[in-house]
Amino acid sequence: MKGLRFMLDNAASKEKINNIKCFILDMDGTIYLGNELFDCTLPFLDKVKDSGREFYFFTNNSSKSRNAYIEKLRAMGIEISPDQMMISTHVILRFLAKNHPGKTVYVVGTPSLLKEFEEGGAKMVEDDPDIVVLGFDTTLNYEKLEKACRFIRHGSIFYGINPDWNCPVENGEFIPDCGSIAKLIQASTGVEAQFFGKPSRHTLDYIIEKTGYKADQIAIVGDRLYTDIAVADKSDVSSILVLTGESSMEDLEESDVKPDMIFDSLEDIRKLLV
Structure with a gap:
């Protein structure tokens, strides 16, 4: 090797x-x-x-907005233009606009992710959505999980933003990422997510x-x-x-x-x- x-x-x-x-x-x-x-x-x-x-x-990582990453990089001494910062969220937003115009979406994600969807023109709802979109939600709670599973069982399309199992953090540790959460929902509903990030x-x-x-x-x-x-x-x-x-x-x-x-x-x- x-x-x-x-x-x-x-x-x-x-x-x-x-x-x-x-x-x-x-x-x-x-x-x-x-x-x-x-x-x-x-x-x-x-x-x-x-x-x-x-x-x-x-x-x-779909837990933060593009601007949040730009600011994080700036704090580390890296100055970039908005065009230089790409996030998986924008990949799925482009897909939704092209393939599901006008469809309603329930987003499981952080406030930053919800803001990106709002600014991206997604029609977000809290009940009876056409599509459930799962992000890397560090604010995840049982209510969100229950709603997502219920909507998917009733026929909502299930999309995941990024398939990562874990997110690396300091000291060699990892925390569960979007892919791990998606497997939980799949175990409950029997429906596998289609992913849009790398x-x-x-x-x-x-x-x-x-x-x-x-x-x-x-x-x-x-x-x-x-x-x-x-x-x-x-x-x-x-x-x-x-x-x-x-x-x-x-x-x-x-x-x-x-x-x-x-x-x-x-x-x-x-x-x-x-």
Whole structure:
């Protein structure tokens, strides 16, 4: 398994990295953990800009709004435009507008998520919805779960925003994420959610459309095999696994999804950029 890792003196990895024009960066576990920015993040971002490339952030975490993430990054010393901050919530909002115009939606989520849906033009209701949308709800309670399950049993479509099992936090700990909550609802209703964040094709199409780059000019960088890496699987988009978050080399041995490149952190990528 050690041979899978691209080393810094590997000419093939250096050539592959330097053909990339746009980096799509995951957040939790990739550029920071919780509220602690990795030491390698700012030097990496500076190198990307200095080399004439672009970077965007994409987070599956649907518990916060885009503005909240922009403010969080600003507090960490990272200034970006709104266009550089992509969230899984906007992927499903685009899908709903295109495929379910005028349909009513019951959203299980944080106040920030509900505000994003409101600003995105979704027709939200508290009873008898056409669609139930589940986000990463850190304000989850039993009443929300009961209502979602009841609506789904009565025929509402069930969509989940992001399929992550866990969200990494400080000190190497994890908290249950949207995918875990969705399994609870599935166990009760027998209905499986369709997801829209990474690794869905909806997300890959969204990234290509929003950045304007060709697929083979884009690299997705993240710490999770089943979301960050899987979203680029069977496409021309490159995938880069960093070992600063959830997935480990041991996980890689058991996974059917394999990254194009593996590095300990963003620092190893920075050293290859020219």
